[in-house]
Amino acid sequence: MKKKSFARLIAIVSVFAALLLVLTGCGNSSKKSSSSSSNNPSSVKQIKKNGTIRIAVFGDLPPYGWVNQDGKRVGYDVTLAHQVAKDLGVKVKFVQVNANNRVDALNSNKVDLVLANFTVTPERKQVIDFAKPYMKVSVGVVSPKSKPITSASQLKGKNVIVTKGTTAETYFTTKQPNTKLLKFDSKTQQFNALKNGRGAALADDNSYLYAWSKDNPKYTVGIKSIGPKSYISPAVKKGNKSLLNWTNKEINKLTKQGFFVKDYNQQLKPYFGKEVKPSDIVLPTK
């Protein structure tokens, strides 16, 4: 009896030892791979050579990145993605991502560029590189019209619904520790949770909440802007100077051409309604 449990203990310990070995192995080789980044698979040259650019977009976030009933990807980000590919002279291959695997998708070379409503934060800047912004937003809070939440103090001790990996999650975790967060994996899940009454309110980017509350008239964006204003930018893998510089130039060019206002009117306006103007979302020409 004793002997048996001892053998089991050894087995368990050795499994953990093996795991540790695997993990430390990873750590070591990661240093090597980052130092030898000369053959960058996502450089402009390489993308042109391949003839395709792999762009990460959302698949369930109208009006930014979603799929219409004909099975086509459309939205504000997707229109930008098509323009980027056109200006690079390559085909575009979309990779659908969730909010919390956008960074991993870049870092493991699954995609060249992320155009998925990606808000710039200091934490994210440490692990990936952001290009110039093409949109501005801040965190908003949506709640049922029957029990509206209009100030942050009302949320004390209540459940607030967020999606993992979003700016709203970070803001509430660090700045509003008195609230209880209910975290979900996808946009679909978070809105279902709000509809099922699992939380008093839901926090996400305000522009997106305007759109959602327009379609769901029982809910209202009680807090229009909470926390600092933030920007939405294309993102590339850390250290990918080649594509970063190209994207910066591209954003400047498109902003000057009024591409984003056009994109706004085409993709976002039908969703946001009259209370939001293009200048609330699109950045001005400098």
Added chain:
Amino acid sequence: MDHSGISVLFEGTNFTRLLGGLWVTVKIAGVALILGLILGIVLGVLRTFKNRLLRLILRLYLEFFRIVPTVVLLFLFYYILPKQLNFNLPADQIATLVFALWVGAEMSDIVRGALISVPKHQRESGLAIGLNRYQLYRYVLIPQAITLEIPATINLATRVIKTTSLLMLISVMDVINIGQQIIEANNHTHPTGVFWVYGLIFLFYFLIDYPLSWWAKRLEKRRLERTNG
């Protein structure tokens, strides 16, 4: 604007897209099961051998895939390992690989269990009539083990098919992922669409899994009839 949620399913190409997603799900689960079963049978046989080192390694392999949750395995193989080892496979191939390795691990334990539960006199009789090890497994142990392992194997298969719903996390366009796209795209016109889309997905999974578990039950019953007369 009298929209009933069910019409979401038949608008545009929605229904064929869902079927396409289901095909991806079935393909990944099917290929993974075939590869995993072959791997599992080989490993299961090896695990009944006396060599201690071999058994330890295979045991570690089994425990690793059994203890680590499938979500973690998918992330490990899709995001972390490619970065370190510099290989890059598409998401559906990674998914097939992970599921095959997982099935292989679980299957090796099922096969090992079935092989050692073949009555001892069978093995000894085999050896007594001068069979070598290959012949012993080929003609005596494996044929008798198969009937013992079939119900557990089918059980494993239904589990694998259900677990494919995790694949949306690594950007595989499986039936759940496409379902979510459709729900979100139609949320403003069909607020009740979510019920119908998930309902249909439930029906899809049920139609695949139920026949399997019915089959498992029937085989088990037949086996009991045969052994107990």
